Amino acid sequence: MVKPNPFSAMFGRSPFQPLLAHIGKANECADQLLPFFEASLAGDWEEAAKIRETITELEHEADRLKTELRLNLPNTMFLPVSRTDLLDLITVQDKIANKVRDITGIMLGRRMQVPAELAQPMRDYMQTAVACVAQARQALEELQDLLESGFGRHASDVMLNMIRELHILEQQADNQQISIRRLLFDLEDRLKPVDVVFLYKIIDWVGELSDRAERVGSRLQILTAR
Amino acid sequence: MSIIAQHGEIFIILACLFGFFMAWGVGANDVANAMGTSVGSKAITIRQAIVIAVIFEFLGAWLAGGEVTATIRGGIVDPVLLQANPELLVYGMLSALLAAALWLLIASAKGWPVSTTHSIVGAIVGFGAVGLGMEAVAWNRVGTIASSWVVSPLLAGAISFLLFKSVQHLIFEAKDPFAAAKRTVPFYIFLVGFIVSMVTLTKGLTHVGLDFTFGQSFMLSVLLGIGIMGIGIVMENRVKHERRSGDQFGYGSVERVFGVLMIFTACAMAFAHGSNDVANAVGPLAAVISVVRSDGVIDTAALVPWWVLILGGGGIVAGLVTYGHKVIATVGTGITELTPSRGFAATLAAATTVVLASGTGLPISTTHTLVGAVLGVGLARGMAALNLRVIGTIVMSWLITLPAGAGLAIMFFFMFKGIFG
Numbered sequence: 001m002v003k004p005n006p007f008s009a010m011f012g013r014s015p016f017q018p019l020l021a022h023i024g025k026a027n028e029c030a031d032q033l034l035p036f037f038e039a040s041l042a043g044d045w046e047e048a049a050k051i052r053e054t055i056t057e058l059e060h061e062a063d064r065l066k067t068e069l070r071l072n073l074p075n076t077m078f079l080p081v082s083r084t085d086l087l088d089l090i091t092v093q094d095k096i097a098n099k100v101r102d103i104t105g106i107m108l109g110r111r112m113q114v115p116a117e118l119a120q121p122m123r124d125y126m127q128t129a130v131a132c133v134a135q136a137r138q139a140l141e142e143l144q145d146l147l148e149s150g151f152g153r154h155a156s157d158v159m160l161n162m163i164r165e166l167h168i169l170e171q172q173a174d175n176q177q178i179s180i181r182r183l184l185f186d187l188e189d190r191l192k193p194v195d196v197v198f199l200y201k202i203i204d205w206v207g208e209l210s211d212r213a214e215r216v217g218s219r220l221q222i223l224t225a226r
Numbered sequence: 227m228s229i230i231a232q233h234g235e236i237f238i239i240l241a242c243l244f245g246f247f248m249a250w251g252v253g254a255n256d257v258a259n260a261m262g263t264s265v266g267s268k269a270i271t272i273r274q275a276i277v278i279a280v281i282f283e284f285l286g287a288w289l290a291g292g293e294v295t296a297t298i299r300g301g302i303v304d305p306v307l308l309q310a311n312p313e314l315l316v317y318g319m320l321s322a323l324l325a326a327a328l329w330l331l332i333a334s335a336k337g338w339p340v341s342t343t344h345s346i347v348g349a350i351v352g353f354g355a356v357g358l359g360m361e362a363v364a365w366n367r368v369g370t371i372a373s374s375w376v377v378s379p380l381l382a383g384a385i386s387f388l389l390f391k392s393v394q395h396l397i398f399e400a401k402d403p404f405a406a407a408k409r410t411v412p413f414y415i416f417l418v419g420f421i422v423s424m425v426t427l428t429k430g431l432t433h434v435g436l437d438f439t440f441g442q443s444f445m446l447s448v449l450l451g452i453g454i455m456g457i458g459i460v461m462e463n464r465v466k467h468e469r470r471s472g473d474q475f476g477y478g479s480v481e482r483v484f485g486v487l488m489i490f491t492a493c494a495m496a497f498a499h500g501s502n503d504v505a506n507a508v509g510p511l512a513a514v515i516s517v518v519r520s521d522g523v524i525d526t527a528a529l530v531p532w533w534v535l536i537l538g539g540g541g542i543v544a545g546l547v548t549y550g551h552k553v554i555a556t557v558g559t560g561i562t563e564l565t566p567s568r569g570f571a572a573t574l575a576a577a578t579t580v581v582l583a584s585g586t587g588l589p590i591s592t593t594h595t596l597v598g599a600v601l602g603v604g605l606a607r608g609m610a611a612l613n614l615r616v617i618g619t620i621v622m623s624w625l626i627t628l629p630a631g632a633g634l635a636i637m638f639f640f641m642f643k644g645i646f647g
Contacts, residue, residue, distance in 0.1 A: 007259045007593055008560030009619075010600060011266075012611035076615040080607035148477040148565070149398035150390065150608045155475065 012077050016143055018069040019090060023137045023216070025062035026096040029055055030133040030209065033126055036104050041119055045111060052104045059097040066094050080151065085223040092215050096133055099209045103202060110198060115191065118183055118199075125176040128169060129206050132213035135166040139217055146224060156224060163217040173210035177203060229313045233646055234518045237316050244323035245511035245534075246541040251330045252342050252503050253545025257283065258553035259593040260499040261492060263600075265554055266561025267569035269488030275558070276551050278489075279496045283546070284539040286500025286584075287508070290426045291535055293587035294502055298346065298509025301367050301587065303354035305513070308362070312517050313646065318357055319510035321638030322349035322631075326506070329631050340623050341591035345631040346506040347371060352632025357639040374588040375624070378579050379598025386575030386602035393567050394606070397480060404467050404476045407483040411462060412455045414570065418490045419454035421578050422497055423447040429585040454490060461486045484566035491573040498580035499592045500539065506589065508538035564600075568608050572599040594620055 032055045039048040069090055073083060106112070114122050139162035145155040180203055188196050230237070261275040270278070299319075308315045326345035333340040347368075354363040393410075400406035427443035438446065465486060467479045512534050564572070576592070576599040583590045597616060604612045 007262060007597060007616075008266075008557045010597060010613055010616040011561050011563050011609075012613040014563055014610035016610055074613075074615075076613055076618075078601075078604055078609075078612040078614045080604070080609065145475055145477060147610055149403075149475065150394045150606060152394055152398040154399065 013072055015069050015073055015077075015079065015086060016147060018065045018072070019086070019093075020140060020143065022062055022065040022069065022090060023093050023140045025058050025065060026093055027133050027137040029058040029062065029097040029100045030130045032058070033100055033103065033130055033209075034123070036107070037114075037123065037126055040107055040111075040113060043113065045108070048104075048108055052108050055101055055104055059101050062094060062097045066090050080147070081223050081226075085219070089216065089219040089223055092212065092219050095212050096136075096209065096216070099205060099212060103205045103209070106198065107202065112195070112198060112202065114199070115187055117187060118180065121176065121180050121183060122203075125173065125180055125203075126206055128173040128176055129210040129213070132166060132169045132173060132210040135162065135169055136213040136216040136220075139163050139166060139220055143220070143224070151224065151226075159224065160221070163221055166214055166217040170210050170214040173207060177207045229646055230316065230518060237320070237514055237518050240320055241316075241323065241511045241514035242537065244320060244327060245507045246537060246544075248323055248327045248330075248342075248346075248507035249504065249538045249541025250545035250548075251327055251334075252507060253283070253542035253547075254549040255330070255334050255545075255553060256342055256503055256592060257496070257499060257542065257546050257550050258557045259596055260495045261554050262557035262561055263564055263569045263573045263596065264488050264492035264495070265558030267485070267488055267564045267566045269485040269566045269569065270492055272551060272555050272558060274489075275492065275554055276546060278492050279546055279550075279554075280543050282493045282496035283500035283504070283542050284536075286497035286502075287504035287539040287542065288500075288535050290429065290497070290501035290581065290584050291504045291508065291538070293429060294505035294584055294589050295509045295512055295535070297367070297371075297587040297589060298350065298505050299513040299516075302347065302350045302364060302371070303358065303362055304364050308358065314358060314643075316514050316517055317639055317642040317646070318350070318353040318635075319513045321353055321642055322346060322635045323507070323510045324638050325349040325352075325631055325634035329627070329634055333627075338623065338626070340627045341593060342503055342506045343589045343591045344375070344624060344627040346510070347589060348628035348631030349635035350510070351628075352635040353639040355632075356636045357643075371588060374583060374590050375594065378583060378588075378590040378595045379601075381582075382575045382579040382595045382599040383602030383605070384575075385578055386571045386599040387606045389571040389575055390568065390603045390606040390608045393571060394608075397567075398475075398477070402476075404479045404483070407480045408462060408465075411483050411487050412459050414487055414574070415458035415490050416451040416455040418451075418487075418494050418574060418577075420447050420451035422494050422581055423450040425581045425585045426501075458486060458490060461489075481566045484570050487570050488566045488573070491570050491577060494577040494581075495573050498577040498584065500542065501584035502580050502590060503592060504535065504538040504542060507541060508534050511537070563610050568600075568603045571603050571606075571608070572596065575599040575602060 032051050036048055036051040039051060070087065079086065139159055142155060142159040142162060146159060149155045184196070184199060257279050261279050264270050265272055265275050303318065305315055326342070326349045329345045330340065330342060351363055351368055396410045397403050397406045424443065424447040427438055427447055428440060462483060465479070465482050467476065515531060515534065576596040579595050580590065580592055597620065601612065603609055
């Protein structure tokens with residue numbers, strides 16, 4: 001005979017748990033990028049396919065969390081942040097996992113191997129992009145303290161600092177991109193033209209990965225600013 | 227008058243039965259909301275909540291329940307108009323009790339969010355307006371009561387907003403939140419003790435043989451507040467600062483300090499609930515008893531017999547022990563988002579509002595007041611997610627409960643009239 005009463009019905013499920021879980025999945029996804037890259041360099045396509053499988057799975061899980069969050073956000077829900085900002089944030093977050101899947105998909109499909117001269121700069125470049133994603137996740141995890149303190153000044157300062165660091169990382173990735181492009185330009189004549197086109201594309205997409213991580217940071221700033 | 231003399235014993239027995247049943251319903255359902263915030267924030271266990279509720283509901287009913295009882299008993303339907311036919315008042319009060327209790331039983335079986343207060347007020351207004359005539363109802367008083375139903379959630383919301391803002395400012399914004407919490411929480415504990423005892427004392431404890439002037443009440447409240455604060459400090463010192471990983475500000479420890487405070491606000495809440503809601507069961511009972519005892523002479527000034535409030539308190543305790551603990555468990559486990567700092571702000575605000583209403587003799591809904599208080603914390607950006615649909619269901623419950631209670635009461639009124647003549 002014990003029924004849900006209006007009082008306990010008032011406490012909605014927090015949308016911040018799925019939000020944090022989602023960026024966690026996106027981060028795990030990005031973490032697979034370097035192992036995948038190493039496998040492709042070694043020409044171990046079996047291993048690469050296996051890693052790509054994991055990435056697809058993680059991406060699906062992220063999608064599931066995204067849908068769950070969107071469905072659990074009725075108009076009647078009263079949140080300490082704006083609903084639209086929250087929905088924007090999850091959309092931007094979701095694009096991280098998608099980009100990782102795109103990069104690995106095209107590399108696996110075309111069996112792309114980065115020329116030996118580019119291997120180390122490319123590795124560093126990817127590392128920076130992955131670090132960007134990790135930084136975005138850390139900044140997002142500050143949301144926990146921010147909520148706990150009712151959006152207090154200290155917790156928001158910590159978050160802003162993290163977003164600033166994220167910005168610096170992204171700039172670093174931009175600089176690395178410029179130098180890799182320059183290196184690739186010098187190698188162009190030796191390589192197959194189609195390969196070159198797709199190499200540029202991969203370089204572009206890795207750049208987009210860090211770009212999207214940064215955008216999560218700025219969305220987060222919008223979400224918590226008020 | 228002969229009817230009263232003839233059936234006097236039966237009337238009293240019936241009134242006691244219905245009143246006890248009603249109090250049982252309050253204890254079985256309503257108390258869960260009052261204690262749910264404390265259980266949900268994990269500040270106290272369910273077992274502790276029941277012990278606190280048993281003691282403080284009873285104390286609240288006994289020490290501070292008199293004013294609301296007087297309102298229910300003689301403030302809504304003007305008993306002076308019934309001088310000629312006192313038995314009508316007896317029928318009316320009996321049918322109001324039966325109607326409200328029955329309506330509560332139906333509603334809680336269906337899971338509808340109804341308030342005990344609204345059912346009994348609706349029932350009394352119903353039998354008054356239809357059974358006795360429109361002029362028998364003190365519409366001014368009813369208007370005041372109805373507006374207090376709107377004002378009480380708003381007031382509780384405003385208080386909880388300010389309380390939580392003060393917590394943010396004094397504790398969460400501090401350099402060392404844990405030290406700030408240890409410094410500040412004793413003052414909040416003082417506030418809890420002071421407010422509750424101040425309202426109770428100024429309103430008067432003449433019925434237990436204590437009579438204080440305002441100055442005496444004030445001094446005594448300060449002393450009580452300090453005493454409770456002392457107990458709180460001792461308990462607080464047992465809370466050690468532990469840092470979990472990933473909790474760089476130490477908010478986890480801060481919440482455990484607030485957990486100590488929550489124990490006191492839970493007591494205050496139970497006291498407040500007892501002082502206001504016991505009257506719903508006891509008020510009509512008192513009316514019947516005073517008419518029968520005085521052989522049909524309606525005396526509005528007659529004191530409520532002391533055992534009536536105890537019967538009401540006992541009924542609440544019985545409801546709590548037999549059934550209410552299950553509801554507390556359900557409500558408590560449902561509220562996981564409420565941390566002790568939020569729970570404290572909401573509970574203290576609600577308790578303060580309810581105790582104030584009890585002091586002025588206004589029957590209000592504890593649950594709705596608590597809802598208002600939680601929304602106040604939400605407005606201060608303290609809650610992760612609140613479902614505002616609950617406001618709609620509350621308004622709906624007003625619209626449904628008042629006519630339903632009134633209709634049932636009218637039905638029973640004519641039934642009693644038919645049976646006893």
